[in-house]
Amino acid sequence: MNALLNWLDSRTGYKHLIQEALYEPIPGGARWRYVWGSTLSFVFMTQVITGFFLWSAYSPSTQSAWESVNYIQNEMAFGWLVRGIHHFAAQAMMILLALHFFQVIIDGAYKAPREVNFWLGLVLLQIVLGLSLTGYLLPWDQKGYYATQVATNIAGVTPVIGSQVQQIAQGGSTYGHQTLTRFFALHAGVLPTLLVAFLALHIAVFRRHGIKCPDQHLSKPQGMFWPDQILKDAIACLAVLATILYFVVTKGAELSSPADPAEAYSAPRPEWYFLFLFRFLKFEEIDKLGLAFGAIYIPGLVFTIIALMPFIGKWKLGHRFNVAFSLGLLLGASYLTVLALREDAADPDYVAAVKEAHRDSVRAVVLVRRDGGAPPEGALSLLKSDPLTQGPRLFARHCSSCHRYDGHDGTGRMIVITKGEGEHKTTEPVPPQAPDLGKFGTRDWATDVLTNYHDVFAPLKNLTLDEKNIGERFLAGDMAKWVTDNKAALTDPANADDLKALAEFLVQESGRKDQGSIDVLLSSAGKELFSSGKLKNGALSSSCADCHDPGNGAPTLVGYGSEAWLKRFIQTPDHADFYGANNAMVPFVGKLSDRELQLLVDWMTGNYYRPDGAPVH
Numbered sequence: 245m246n247a248l249l250n251w252l253d254s255r256t257g258y259k260h261l262i263q264e265a266l267y268e269p270i271p272g273g274a275r276w277r278y279v280w281g282s283t284l285s286f287v288f289m290t291q292v293i294t295g296f297f298l299w300s301a302y303s304p305s306t307q308s309a310w311e312s313v314n315y316i317q318n319e320m321a322f323g324w325l326v327r328g329i330h331h332f333a334a335q336a337m338m339i340l341l342a343l344h345f346f347q348v349i350i351d352g353a354y355k356a357p358r359e360v361n362f363w364l365g366l367v368l369l370q371i372v373l374g375l376s377l378t379g380y381l382l383p384w385d386q387k388g389y390y391a392t393q394v395a396t397n398i399a400g401v402t403p404v405i406g407s408q409v410q411q412i413a414q415g416g417s418t419y420g421h422q423t424l425t426r427f428f429a430l431h432a433g434v435l436p437t438l439l440v441a442f443l444a445l446h447i448a449v450f451r452r453h454g455i456k457c458p459d460q461h462l463s464k465p466q467g468m469f470w471p472d473q474i475l476k477d478a479i480a481c482l483a484v485l486a487t488i489l490y491f492v493v494t495k496g497a498e499l500s501s502p503a504d505p506a507e508a509y510s511a512p513r514p515e516w517y518f519l520f521l522f523r524f525l526k527f528e529e530i531d532k533l534g535l536a537f538g539a540i541y542i543p544g545l546v547f548t549i550i551a552l553m554p555f556i557g558k559w560k561l562g563h564r565f566n567v568a569f570s571l572g573l574l575l576g577a578s579y580l581t582v583l584a585l586r587e588d589a590a591d592p593d594y595v596a597a598v599k600e601a602h603r604d605s606v607r608a609v610v611l612v613r614r615d616g617g618a619p620p621e622g623a624l625s626l627l628k629s630d631p632l633t634q635g636p637r638l639f640a641r642h643c644s645s646c647h648r649y650d651g652h653d654g655t656g657r658m659i660v661i662t663k664g665e666g667e668h669k670t671t672e673p674v675p676p677q678a679p680d681l682g683k684f685g686t687r688d689w690a691t692d693v694l695t696n697y698h699d700v701f702a703p704l705k706n707l708t709l710d711e712k713n714i715g716e717r718f719l720a721g722d723m724a725k726w727v728t729d730n731k732a733a734l735t736d737p738a739n740a741d742d743l744k745a746l747a748e749f750l751v752q753e754s755g756r757k758d759q760g761s762i763d764v765l766l767s768s769a770g771k772e773l774f775s776s777g778k779l780k781n782g783a784l785s786s787s788c789a790d791c792h793d794p795g796n797g798a799p800t801l802v803g804y805g806s807e808a809w810l811k812r813f814i815q816t817p818d819h820a821d822f823y824g825a826n827n828a829m830v831p832f833v834g835k836l837s838d839r840e841l842q843l844l845v846d847w848m849t850g851n852y853y854r855p856d857g858a859p860v861h
């Protein structure tokens with residue numbers, strides 16, 4: 245064995261190399277504060293390894309990127325773990341870079357003769373930023389798609405060569421498929437190669453000058469890289485790994501819904517470590533000076549100052565300036581980050597958009613599972629033909645100007661109007677002009693209409709453009725009067741079963757499958773009562789059929805709330821079978837395509853796929 249190793253050594257000189265690598269003296273002894281460089285190299289190796297695994301399952305195209313990442317995340321064995329590590333290790337790298345930077349600045353390790361290595365470090369920093377920027381787009385989800393679009397637009401405001409830079413980054417004049425393939429090539433090929441090259445240089449130059457020991461420790465005994473520092477480095481690397489794993493297990497890497505160029509995501513945000521810049525650009529004063537000023541000139545200036553630090557640090561005061569400047573940057577960036585997070589949390593539109601994207605992503609995963617894989621045209625098409633996803637949006641777009649849905653616009657956003665300026669800005673809810681349809685077609689809805697008619701239809705008082713006074717007429721109309729006359733009888737505890745029977749009958753008419761099983765006895769009692777008007781205790785002033793049987797003037801309740809009834813109603817609420825001359829709703833015939841109407845009505849009647857058969861809300 246020894247002979248073999250000696251032979252190998254005589255041919256390669258490996259023993260000397262190991263000697264060189266391990267027995268590096270450390271003036272002042274091993275210290276915890278020197279571990280950052282090693283942890284960074286370790287995390288980078290982790291990224292290379294997990295990156296290769298991800299690569300082996302990733303497919304860079306607009307129809308398959310999200311689908312392949314979804315496969316990695318939700319189907320592939322340990323895919324969530326590999327992707328989670330890659331995701332959180334990238335963020336760990338940012339933190340470690342910051343720590344490394346501060347250690348170098350505070351210890352004065354950027355000063356002569358180590359200037360060149362400091363600059364190499366700055367290049368490495370830029371490469372890592374490039375890696376995270378390009379990586380953010382690769383899942384091709386709403387979050388990454390729209391945030392990266394902001395970034396490529398920033399590239400476009402570079403002075404003089406802006407449009408060229410943007411074209412190069414985008415891979416053409418439009419943002420899309422070519423951007424994805426280009427970013428992938430950068431992320432998995434160009435940038436890692438550059439990183440390895442610059443890291444090798446960085447370490448080689450570092451070895452030439454050794455560790456910069458803070459002066460006060462120089463008197464302490466010298467240590468050795470092996471085993472003193474290596475032990476500390478190894479413990480630090482393990483701690484970093486443990487932290488990453490903690491986040492992978494408790495939080496997991498997020499995958500938002502498939503990117504949809506047609507549906508602007510109103511809440512694009514970069515990763516948290518770029519948030520400060522994002523917030524900085526939103527300051528009115530900065531915004532006024534133009535995007536190039538905030539996104540290019542100022543960061544460029546800051547970066548130039550940092551690059552000049554080795555020269556500034558030649559003076560004692562200069563070193564203090566460098567330390568103060570770096571701490572100032574850190575404090576400023578932290579402040580802006582916290583500000584951005586707090587503002588977002590307090591912004592109902594942002595919160596609703598994030599929730600919606602989250603719902604969509606959960607739903608996309610469910611639909612892909614239902615079909616045993618994504619269709620060739622991509623998972624987005626599944627969302628586009630899903631009532632649960634599209635119904636709320638259609639409702640928000642077409643119906644929420646008058647109606648509400650459980651108080652919101654269907655997608656979870658409140659309808660508010662902003663009044664005043666600046667400090668005095670307040671938001672007030674916009675009053676609805678038509679009934680809240682959140683419970684439309686349920687037993688509760690039927691009960692409410694029969695006993696609380698005025699409350700249900702009260703929003704009609706707010707009808708704008710109501711020259712015919714329809715709202716008032718409704719609230720003083722036949723049904724309203726009838727409910728006033730019969731409310732006492734219908735809410736009489738002795739007649740509780742009769743009220744239930746009427747509601748059961750109306751729900752049976754809808755034929756909806758999401759309302760639980762129908763109590764057939766109860767519903768036929770309701771049908772009976774509908775025509776007879778006879779209650780257990782007393783009788784109705786007139787029976788429902790007196791008015792509601794076709795031709796008697798009131799809206800038809802045949803098939804009330806069913807898919808067919810709703811479709812006809814939405815298209816022609818002014819038809820004599822519905823509200824006739826009393827109608828105040830816009831007829832949607834010709835305003836909604838058949839497909840849109842179908843999606844909307846399927847959503848309103850609960851007719852959509854549920855993974856476990858239970859109602860989804």
Ligand code: HEC
Pocket residue numbers: 639642643644645646647677678679681684704810813814817823826827828829830832844
């Ligand atoms: C211009 C305001 C307005 C818009 C927009 C509007 N509605 Fe209405 N809707 C009404 C009013 C007012 C009523 C009350 C009955 C009437 O006047 O026809 C009503 C009644 C209804 C009803 C019957 C339930 C009830 O309250 O009697 C349904 C169902 C309905 N609307 C669905 C929709 C849907 C779905 C949309 C969107 C595609 C929509 N409406 C858009 C004003 C509107």
Ligand code: HEC
Pocket residue numbers: 690693694718721722723724726746774786787788789790791792797798799801826
């Ligand atoms: C006196 C005539 C009359 C009687 C009796 C009557 N209704 Fe009505 N109903 C109306 C009219 C008219 C409307 C339309 C609103 C309006 O113009 O006042 C209406 C509206 C309704 C609606 C809302 C329809 C929609 O589009 O959402 C329901 C539900 C309803 N009635 C159920 C009943 C039931 C159930 C009974 C019996 C328990 C009943 N009505 C008894 C006249 C009547």
